[in-house]
Amino acid sequence: MNKVRTMEEVPLGRFHYKIFTYASGSTFIDGYIIGIISVALAVMQSYFDMSLTMVGLVGMATLAGMFVGGIIGGYLTDIVGRKSMFIIDMLIMAIASILQFFINDPMQLVILRFILGVALGADYPIAGALMAEFSPRKNRGALLGGLNAFWYIGYASSYLVGYFLLPTGDASWRWMLASSAVPVLIMLIARLNMPESPRWLANNGREKEANAIVQKIFGKNVVMSNEPEAKVKTSFLDIFRNGYGKWVFFVGVFWSLELIPTFGIGTYIPEIFAQFGFADGRKEYLGSAIINVVYLAGLLPALYLVEKVGRRPTLIWPFFVSSIALFVLGATSGLNMPFAFILVLFIIYGTFNNAMGAHPWIYPNELFPTHVRGTAMGFITGVTRIASSVGTFLFPIILANYGLSITLYICGALFFLGFLISLFMAPETKNMSLTETSSLNKRTTTQQKESSVIRKNG
Structure with missing residues (x-):
């Protein structure tokens, strides 16, 4: 049987x-x-x-x-x-x-x-x-x-x-x-x-x-499941109730912090290479092409690791490594560094940046229950698209007024902020059912209540 x-x-x-x-x-x-x-x-x-x-x-x-x-x-x-x-x-x-x-x-x-x-x-x-x-x-x-x-x-x-x-x-x-x-x-x-x-x-x-x-x-x-699906009527405000509001904040913030520098750098990468001193009509476009290929290639190991080592580490550490790569690029702009050196740093940035690019699809679809899964993903997508468009609009203005070094420092700082947000907020959902992942906020609330009772009685 x-x-x-x-x-x-x-x-x-x-x-x-x-x-x-x-x-x-x-x-x-x-x-x-x-x-x-x-x-x-x-x-x-x-x-x-x-x-x-x-x-x-x-x-x-x-x-x-x-x-x-x-x-x-x-x-x-x-x-x-x-x-x-x-x-x-x-x-x-x-x-x-x-x-x-x-x-x-x-x-x-x-x-x-x-x-x-x-x-x-x-x-x-x-x-x-x-x-x-x-x-x-x-x-x-x-x-x-x-x-x-x-x-x-x-x-x-x-x-x-x-x-x-x-x-x-x-x-x-x-x-x-x-x-x-x-x-x-x-x-x-x-x-x-x-x-x-x-x-x-x-x-x-x-x-x-x-x-x-x-x-x-x-x-x-x-x-379908060993855990009966709760029959709950969809309400837009439910994405902010019962502890789900913190997940809206977490996903919306880390996704925005990833998109703002990514769209800005990706849109103006030829100009960035030109300001590094590689404006010979070919190198800036060669660099741009390599970066875009790496963006796609960087996702492949991430898809393996996200199941092998988990969601948390594959979000936290790419934020950190990407920020360090941009800080080093900011510090070396204007120093006439070799093309290969600059390109390797951008490859490191691109590889780890795209590794975290898987998580905006994973976390919102796992952390919210069926009756508001689409609502939450839709709302967060909308917010992050506004953030990315604002970032793309401001990037050339900051670049023109403050120079390449400051612009890269700002991008690095945004990634480092993403690292801190993820370090303190990112949950682990590897190998959990959707019922379990969408109940993580309730477990946290229950644990907090139990800890509070123990402290009072202790």
Whole structure:
């Protein structure tokens, strides 16, 4: 007789990779849509008479939309379900992507980019919640963290597509912008066949449907969980109640502290290399290319270590090492150091920085319960997108007014602050069930009460 197992105890298999494909489409499309506008704008400015303000609005519209979409979409994901929102979201993205081809005024593009941002912001919490709720506990961290890699793949792909579309002429920017409809439509069709999350169904009183999905996918000897799913009505404010507010603070702060320097340095890396004295027309771009490759490669060992040694150390120490690398770079700027020396320091920074990049997907999807998992991820995503856009805006201003050394010291200080926040707040969730990880705040509260009673009686 086969032993009964839970969905989280099933070994990693083909179905899990299928769900990973559905979820990673979110980050790929996000990177693609954000990247393609950079190439398209360069061509558009010769087609339209665009002011600097209008260029800025077009560039910022997607990020502003992601703030709104994260908050609204995450909440709706917990209300109407993962699958429904996944499909609705892709449909909106497909329509908005195609309409970009037909614009005849830059303001129309601002509106469409904002709508795309809303859909992208909504897609993040859907992808994270679905991946977390189907993953085996022993592989959940790697599967969630691995989603981050596809942002870089999508971003790099957009530049390649833009490059190959440039020869199509004055209307090449139209094809570039509309090209995002291709991966969106592929993902829309693929997601039509995906199942609803059993955990979401059970939380909404639909246990029969939940168990039927689990047994259809994993077999008759598999159940959803040994721990009954609590049936709790979704309320947006629940992400701040019952001790969950500290997790909102923790994830929102460490994610923002990681993104602000990353987006700033990543956007202006050629200028940074030029200020180090490598502006010969090649080295600054060679350095930039190597850094971006390392960003992706640095994630691979992190996905192994996050399951082997745990979430805490793979967040804490990358923050620390990244900060030290930037402090050393700040101290050596202006000293005419060899190109190889500067490049190695940036490789160290890039490798460890991207190692911590897995955790914004892992922690919010593990620390919050099913009824607000999407809401929490959506809200935190929105907040961090505002933080990253502000950081990207301020970076060149600080660089121009205070110089490279001070700018790198500030970036290093932000990472060091992330190290301290993580050191004191990061929990360990390795090999725990989702019920256990989302109850960590309750355990802490209970332990505090018990300690208080012991002190009073002692």
